[in-house]
Amino acid sequence: MKVLPQPLRDSFDAIATLFFSSRSVRTWKQLTKLAGLRDQGILTEDEFAAKKAELLARF
Numbered sequence: 001m002k003v004l005p006q007p008l009r010d011s012f013d014a015i016a017t018l019f020f021s022s023r024s025v026r027t028w029k030q031l032t033k034l035a036g037l038r039d040q041g042i043l044t045e046d047e048f049a050a051k052k053a054e055l056l057a058r059f
Helices: 006-039 045-058
Strands: none
Touching: 006 045
C-alpha cells in the first residue's frame, strides 16, 4: 500500500474536515428549522421524526 506524502495528506485532511463540517452545519440548521415547525404545530411529531431520521441517514 502506498502512503501519500505528508503535504498531500494534510491537504486531504483539511478538505475532508471542511466538507464534513459544512455538512454538519447544514444538517444542524435543517433539524433546527424542522424542530421550529414542529413546535409551531406545522409538523406533527411523527412527521418531524421521519424527516429527522431521513436527514441523519444521509449523514
